[in-house]
Amino acid sequence: MQTPAPATPRSSPKVSPLYDPRIRGAAYQLLLLVVVGLLAWTAIDNAADNLRNARIASGFGFLGNTAGFDVNQSLIPFAAASSTYGAAFVVGLINTLMVAAIGIVLATILGFLVGIARLSENWIVARLAEIYIEVIRNIPLLLQLLFWYIAVLSALPSARDSYALPGSVFLNQRGLFLPRPLLAADAWALPLVLALGIAGAVAFRIHAGRVQRRTGRRLPVRRVAALLVLGLPLAVWGLLALLGLAPVTFELPVKGTFNLRGGLQLYPEFVALVLGLVIYTAAFIAEVVRAGIQAVSRGQREAARALGLQSGTTLRLVVIPQAMRVIVPPLTSQYLNLTKNSSLAVAVGYPDLVQIFMGTVLNQTGQAVEVVAITMAVYLTISLVTASVMNLYNRRVALVER
Amino acid sequence: QAQATLTGVKQKGYLACGSNPALAGFGVPDAQGRWTGLDVDFCRALAAAIFNDPTKVRFIPLSAKDRFTALQSGEVDILSRNSTWSMSRDTTLGLDFPAVNFYDGQGFMVKKKLGVTSAKQLDGASICTQQGTTTELNLADYFRANKLKYEVVAFASADETFKAYDSGRCDAFTTDASGLYSERLRATAPDDNVVLPEIISKEPLAPAVRQGDAQWADIVRWTHYAMLNAEEAGITQANVDQMKSSDNPDVKRILGTEGKYGEAIGLTSDWAYRIVKLVGNYGEVFERNVGQGSPLKIQRGLNALWSKGGLQYGPPIR
Amino acid sequence: MTAQALPEIDPDLAPANTSVTRLAAAPTVVTLDRVNKWYGAFHVLRDVDLTVRKGERIVICGPSGSGKSTLIRCINRLEEHQAGRIVVDGIELTNDLKKIDEIRREVGMVFQHFNLFPHLTVLENCTLAPIWVKKMPKAQAEELAMRYLTRVKIPHQASKYPGQLSGGQQQRVAIARSLCMSPKIMLFDEPTSALDPEMVKEVLDTMVGLADEGMTMLCVTHEMGFARQVADRVIFMDEGQVVEVNTPDAFFRNPQHERTRLFLSQILH
Amino acid sequence: MTAQALPEIDPDLAPANTSVTRLAAAPTVVTLDRVNKWYGAFHVLRDVDLTVRKGERIVICGPSGSGKSTLIRCINRLEEHQAGRIVVDGIELTNDLKKIDEIRREVGMVFQHFNLFPHLTVLENCTLAPIWVKKMPKAQAEELAMRYLTRVKIPHQASKYPGQLSGGQQQRVAIARSLCMSPKIMLFDEPTSALDPEMVKEVLDTMVGLADEGMTMLCVTHEMGFARQVADRVIFMDEGQVVEVNTPDAFFRNPQHERTRLFLSQILH
Amino acid sequence: MTASSGLLAQPFVRRDPVPAAPPPALVGGPVAWIRRNLFSSLTSTALTLAAVLLLALILPPLLRFLVFDAVWTGENRDACRPEVLGRPVGACWAFVANKINYFVYGSYPIEARWRADVFFALLAFGLAWMLWLDAPRRDLGAAYFFVVFPLASYALLAGVPALGLPAVPTSLWGGMLVTIVVSLVGIVVSLPFGVLLALGRRSRLPVVRLVCVIFIEFWRGVPLITVLFMANVMLPLFLPGDVTVDRLVRPLVGIALFSSAYMAEIVRGGLQAMPRGQFEGAMSLGLGPWLTMRLVILPQALRIVIPGIVNSYIALFKDTTLVSIVGIFDFIRTIESARVDPNWAAPTVSVTGYAFAALFYFLFCFGMSRYSRFVERRLSASHAR
Ligand SMILES: Nc1ncnc2c1ncn2[C@@H]1O[C@H](COP(=O)(O)OP(=O)(O)OP(=O)(O)O)[C@@H](O)[C@H]1O
Ligand SMILES: Nc1ncnc2c1ncn2[C@@H]1O[C@H](COP(=O)(O)OP(=O)(O)OP(=O)(O)O)[C@@H](O)[C@H]1O
Ligand SMILES: [Mg+2]
Numbered sequence A: 001m002q003t004p005a006p007a008t009p010r011s012s013p014k015v016s017p018l019y020d021p022r023i024r025g026a027a028y029q030l031l032l033l034v035v036v037g038l039l040a041w042t043a044i045d046n047a048a049d050n051l052r053n054a055r056i057a058s059g060f061g062f063l064g065n066t067a068g069f070d071v072n073q074s075l076i077p078f079a080a081a082s083s084t085y086g087a088a089f090v091v092g093l094i095n096t097l098m099v100a101a102i103g104i105v106l107a108t109i110l111g112f113l114v115g116i117a118r119l120s121e122n123w124i125v126a127r128l129a130e131i132y133i134e135v136i137r138n139i140p141l142l143l144q145l146l147f148w149y150i151a152v153l154s155a156l157p158s159a160r161d162s163y164a165l166p167g168s169v170f171l172n173q174r175g176l177f178l179p180r181p182l183l184a185a186d187a188w189a190l191p192l193v194l195a196l197g198i199a200g201a202v203a204f205r206i207h208a209g210r211v212q213r214r215t216g217r218r219l220p221v222r223r224v225a226a227l228l229v230l231g232l233p234l235a236v237w238g239l240l241a242l243l244g245l246a247p248v249t250f251e252l253p254v255k256g257t258f259n260l261r262g263g264l265q266l267y268p269e270f271v272a273l274v275l276g277l278v279i280y281t282a283a284f285i286a287e288v289v290r291a292g293i294q295a296v297s298r299g300q301r302e303a304a305r306a307l308g309l310q311s312g313t314t315l316r317l318v319v320i321p322q323a324m325r326v327i328v329p330p331l332t333s334q335y336l337n338l339t340k341n342s343s344l345a346v347a348v349g350y351p352d353l354v355q356i357f358m359g360t361v362l363n364q365t366g367q368a369v370e371v372v373a374i375t376m377a378v379y380l381t382i383s384l385v386t387a388s389v390m391n392l393y394n395r396r397v398a399l400v401e402r
Numbered sequence B: 001q002a003q004a005t006l007t008g009v010k011q012k013g014y015l016a017c018g019s020n021p022a023l024a025g026f027g028v029p030d031a032q033g034r035w036t037g038l039d040v041d042f043c044r045a046l047a048a049a050i051f052n053d054p055t056k057v058r059f060i061p062l063s064a065k066d067r068f069t070a071l072q073s074g075e076v077d078i079l080s081r082n083s084t085w086s087m088s089r090d091t092t093l094g095l096d097f098p099a100v101n102f103y104d105g106q107g108f109m110v111k112k113k114l115g116v117t118s119a120k121q122l123d124g125a126s127i128c129t130q131q132g133t134t135t136e137l138n139l140a141d142y143f144r145a146n147k148l149k150y151e152v153v154a155f156a157s158a159d160e161t162f163k164a165y166d167s168g169r170c171d172a173f174t175t176d177a178s179g180l181y182s183e184r185l186r187a188t189a190p191d192d193n194v195v196l197p198e199i200i201s202k203e204p205l206a207p208a209v210r211q212g213d214a215q216w217a218d219i220v221r222w223t224h225y226a227m228l229n230a231e232e233a234g235i236t237q238a239n240v241d242q243m244k245s246s247d248n249p250d251v252k253r254i255l256g257t258e259g260k261y262g263e264a265i266g267l268t269s270d271w272a273y274r275i276v277k278l279v280g281n282y283g284e285v286f287e288r289n290v291g292q293g294s295p296l297k298i299q300r301g302l303n304a305l306w307s308k309g310g311l312q313y314g315p316p317i318r
Numbered sequence C, D: 001m002t003a004q005a006l007p008e009i010d011p012d013l014a015p016a017n018t019s020v021t022r023l024a025a026a027p028t029v030v031t032l033d034r035v036n037k038w039y040g041a042f043h044v045l046r047d048v049d050l051t052v053r054k055g056e057r058i059v060i061c062g063p064s065g066s067g068k069s070t071l072i073r074c075i076n077r078l079e080e081h082q083a084g085r086i087v088v089d090g091i092e093l094t095n096d097l098k099k100i101d102e103i104r105r106e107v108g109m110v111f112q113h114f115n116l117f118p119h120l121t122v123l124e125n126c127t128l129a130p131i132w133v134k135k136m137p138k139a140q141a142e143e144l145a146m147r148y149l150t151r152v153k154i155p156h157q158a159s160k161y162p163g164q165l166s167g168g169q170q171q172r173v174a175i176a177r178s179l180c181m182s183p184k185i186m187l188f189d190e191p192t193s194a195l196d197p198e199m200v201k202e203v204l205d206t207m208v209g210l211a212d213e214g215m216t217m218l219c220v221t222h223e224m225g226f227a228r229q230v231a232d233r234v235i236f237m238d239e240g241q242v243v244e245v246n247t248p249d250a251f252f253r254n255p256q257h258e259r260t261r262l263f264l265s266q267i268l269h
Numbered sequence E: 001m002t003a004s005s006g007l008l009a010q011p012f013v014r015r016d017p018v019p020a021a022p023p024p025a026l027v028g029g030p031v032a033w034i035r036r037n038l039f040s041s042l043t044s045t046a047l048t049l050a051a052v053l054l055l056a057l058i059l060p061p062l063l064r065f066l067v068f069d070a071v072w073t074g075e076n077r078d079a080c081r082p083e084v085l086g087r088p089v090g091a092c093w094a095f096v097a098n099k100i101n102y103f104v105y106g107s108y109p110i111e112a113r114w115r116a117d118v119f120f121a122l123l124a125f126g127l128a129w130m131l132w133l134d135a136p137r138r139d140l141g142a143a144y145f146f147v148v149f150p151l152a153s154y155a156l157l158a159g160v161p162a163l164g165l166p167a168v169p170t171s172l173w174g175g176m177l178v179t180i181v182v183s184l185v186g187i188v189v190s191l192p193f194g195v196l197l198a199l200g201r202r203s204r205l206p207v208v209r210l211v212c213v214i215f216i217e218f219w220r221g222v223p224l225i226t227v228l229f230m231a232n233v234m235l236p237l238f239l240p241g242d243v244t245v246d247r248l249v250r251p252l253v254g255i256a257l258f259s260s261a262y263m264a265e266i267v268r269g270g271l272q273a274m275p276r277g278q279f280e281g282a283m284s285l286g287l288g289p290w291l292t293m294r295l296v297i298l299p300q301a302l303r304i305v306i307p308g309i310v311n312s313y314i315a316l317f318k319d320t321t322l323v324s325i326v327g328i329f330d331f332i333r334t335i336e337s338a339r340v341d342p343n344w345a346a347p348t349v350s351v352t353g354y355a356f357a358a359l360f361y362f363l364f365c366f367g368m369s370r371y372s373r374f375v376e377r378r379l380s381a382s383h384a385r
């Protein structure tokens, strides 16, 4: 077959730059960059001007200055006289993370319970769960926090007439007072036994897996693990107690002039914040869980049942693993929401990052730009780290498709 | 640009005054949006001096937290909001405090039934305070100095702080003594609360302006002094028109019938006359808002004229 | 108005092939006796009677919505019937969970949409039930699974995920998965109707192979070629009732009921 | 291995009908000259040459994945080619956006899945481009649209939404929509393969009508009856290459390439 | 059963059809229903009992507080003090009734409140037009809602002295008025910006994409409250020294940026749901990229995301409560400041205020969420067509 020569030369014809998509694209991008740059530059320039005019110092040196104020709830030692603004930042950050961590755990538990209840075959349970979800989701969180704070405060007795609960637990407007466990100096045995128990449980779990693979027999992993982790230390403790040794003593709260002293105190601000966040977020998690479970098709469950798998096994091996893929991404964003929402602590006076740092520190130092930037950076970091972990997870569990 | 506050105000046609929206006696709007208070009247006095019209003020409610930024950013022309004049604020925040219009000090309020009579007995107490104030710092200092333990519960707004105290969250409530009296009015049962005698700090409350506009600072400063001098000279809102014909040289200089002192600060020579005529002298304003003519019933105390044993001392107008 | 008996055999209807002799002595494995079922107020199964002998191959057909799926799903209790008796392998289906589990172990089922577990590999799909239900050691279960995967001609796909297979391959995995529980009876619910035409054949071949080995099968299908080739009986259902039962030959050659004739005229060309 | 011209006509390959005479004098409207295209590293079009005369009807066929769609999508620049030249109606396809717009106005395209705009009525679908691209007054555009809708025999559906029509009707609307731009060339990409069998005919009839009126058409299709009836040339593609070009008659009667023979044996019965 | 063995391979033809019978009592009837839904198993029975117990614990005190012991009328705190009334006092609705104007308008001058009323009416009209899916000329409705209405509202509320509407400084605005204004500005501004950002994020141009991604992820990564603080203290810093921004406008800027980022992601979801064929169909007709976007893609994509937009509006509406923290007198803030009014110092006043606010937000948000579900169902129904 012959190949007739093309009639026209094969040089690429000229394209008017006005209509060349590449040139247009470059122009658009350049334009955008210029606009963004200009905006940023104006903002920075104005800020610098304004700060200079207002004679506000700038820079992060203030973090080393002595704070001079007190914080009532701090996991690290903090004293007005000696601690710095930097330390105040750390206190706020830790308080934020603590609320977030506790909130996430509790909200997950409550959320899963409600989500499963929402799908219950029991009509009244399903309706109750639905009402809970609808009511809670449609009322602003701030309002709920204020409500819990006021409700908690006004429902409780004053410090002088605390409710005394069994086991030296007291409840009053200043919070919940629990005995604070103190480890005696010679109680090294106890954590050791606990560690041994956990190690044993892990080892047993591995062993059980091997046995199962070899013989098909299933060992009672959960029961043994519970025994090892909880039972063993308790037994040792009991033994020591019998011998007249006290490995753990409790510092009990006692009445002071105004208030109970000593013990472990859960502040009402903290309780209201955690309560509000948990109840609010759990409603969203419940919806996520419900959607996740419903996303596993009926056919999957039926196939498992048809194979003779029992309902518990079906749930564990077939439904939950598949539901989790659907649940985890929105669940993570709920976790992020909870963490971000913990900034509402400012409304109930719990000293979280926003309250201490963006509130008190900003006011005492006047360094708005630095403080706001640091605070936002913290939240942004949390978000980005979580998002990238999530992406990794998603890639790992993504279903393999053709 | 920093010099031009007065020009700016004249151009706008009103004075932007940063004020406290929730401190009875100092600054508080009623349900119709009418503002009253000592700090509020100071702004009115300024407006009277500038515009001959005390209503040409816009009050901008500010919280303790954003008051200084509001001033720095130019949102308000003056911050008249019970703010303590301290060295760090004066030097690092880029502000000036031209004159002290209320000498105050931080105190405590407790529930009567606690039986506490002195702040020294507050060892181990929970204390409610507002965050971002000098109060918070003084509190820490005081308890440290007296080796007392306490638990601080800090809130973002004065409302929340007081409500928390009132509902029993704290044993004591601390703020400037003037504030204590004003807040007590809002208690569920005002008489169940007592103010403790200790004053643990110096709190010279002063209007603040941006640093770098000397003329504006002078206007603010001399507005206050004019009100003091008027009280000292016995010029009141009621008698100011008669006083205009007085031949007391002090009075003449104050009311601008002799000399053109007002023009030196960019105003008219009858500026002080306008202030007293339209707003009143310092004593009148004090009594009307926080003194015996008000529910607060605060004594003049440190805020009496120097001649009556107080600290309010108006430099001579001459 | 019942299905059973017909003591006098109309010579024209008599089965032509040898299944009568092959099955005559075989024990009964499934008995349905006047089974009735409602969905809410909707009467979906009406007085269904059916006896299946060991080794018998039954094809069920009928228009959409006639209750075919419901019928076979009742046999392994994926659906509950409200009246009548169902006895499978000597065990009557009641609310007794233990017995239900027992029956499900004896009865394999293959669905229209395969219902493989997408999060498990093909091999894991097949070993799941042996390991967890039969408590078989993993190695043994895997060996078994490989045997059946070889049987359905996809041993080399064992470590892939279902999503990576074609429809026909997935359906064959589903069959292998059922076989791994060594069921006595296999139920098929339109196993080929979700498949592309070129994949239908590979699945039908697998099923023919199973039939040849003597598996007891109940199969809802409209593949008439398959019915002709392997079925001992064809059951035609309409509106929840068994309308006609016959050997495939007689069924296709000479349908008795007008509803059957209408149906056949629609699906045969 | 070329597609264009056929300067010396091999008598055996010569088209039997009158198209040679009909087209001999017609100008060239589409020229593809050694067109190459890659998707990433995958070479989808390899040295494709093709010349289409005005009024010519070309059918392109070939196995799935052979690059048929890619080829015709290159002609109205829905895909960009990386080497070679494509000249449509005298305009060479380059990056020049203006020219691309011009060419798209000249070239109509009908897709496998219709791609009607579901949020617009049938009439609005048809008037959208005339109004916005040709800046035609609305009344005139509607009149034009109604003319073409009448032509494809669905004028009474004009105010319905595409979702309310059957597949065949939707495809006819898609054809009418293209015609409203009075294109010089029409491209069809498997216009009937997403349709139920009973609707194929109505669409094919519409296309035959178009062909009879002398529209230049490039049509990817496996409807061999259509090819026989209207095509001037059939082009067979495989693995991105043009493997065989011939008149329909010769193509079906006497395929030259073994790949073509294999393909025809699969799709013809 | 009789002679079942005889059935083997026996041909059978049904000559007498079995008529459909009603289900046995177990299937229908209230008793069966209760048994099936409440007492189907031991666990279920236990759950039912627990649920009933829970209700018995919660409902009576709740009803007593909200209704039976509530005080409905009164002029001051004495109406709601138990020691005055000599009985337990539940919710103090008299307080709400007394303050209702404050809750609705804040300190908006009384003589100008009719302007706020007109604003509410215009809003209701616009909402009805937008949300009623079968309303005529919804494109005009959108134009009204996104252009005419905002301008008219601004003129009405802020005042135009030239037109004889005296200016009302925003520091006097308050209550529900502010809550609604803030959330409306959020939605009206965030929709167009969200669309732009979503388009930018899907752009082929890497710089455009990057800028949009950074913008979106930044706002989505930080809590709204920090955004509000930032808007409050930093916005003035970023502007030239002589430019000041109204105190109400600052949080509005923050909220607009924040909700634009969320809106962008919603719109992006809609764009992603658009099949490629729609682009190609439009391109092949000669519509350029912008026309394609405007005439073909966006109308469809936005329709798909109506439920998402409504949901984000609900979220925004709830989030506007945070502006109270930066000192804006929104609805929450008016409740907060009213509850510390010494005239109304009574034990249940605070809780009553919050209950009232909760009711307000719940009714609004729940209505909207039901609406969004309704639209979702309509959409999926029209897809199934
Ligand atoms: N869970 C259910 N609830 C209510 N009705 C149902 C349910 N499942 C099935 N039905 C109805 O019962 C009737 C019989 O359904 P079944 O699935 O058994 O029919 P089928 O003969 O298998 O039809 P097909 O050929 O379409 O699969 C149908 O009308 C169906 O709509
Ligand atoms: N956007 C793309 N990116 C990468 N590969 C593609 C893309 N589009 C098509 N391909 C591949 O290019 C090849 C040719 O595709 P094309 O759609 O042109 O084939 P076809 O002949 O039209 O096939 P069919 O008959 O299935 O429509 C196929 O192998 C296809 O997988
Ligand atoms: Mg102070």
Ligand SMILES: [Mg+2]
Pocket: C068, C069, C070, C189, C190
């Ligand atoms: Mg079925």
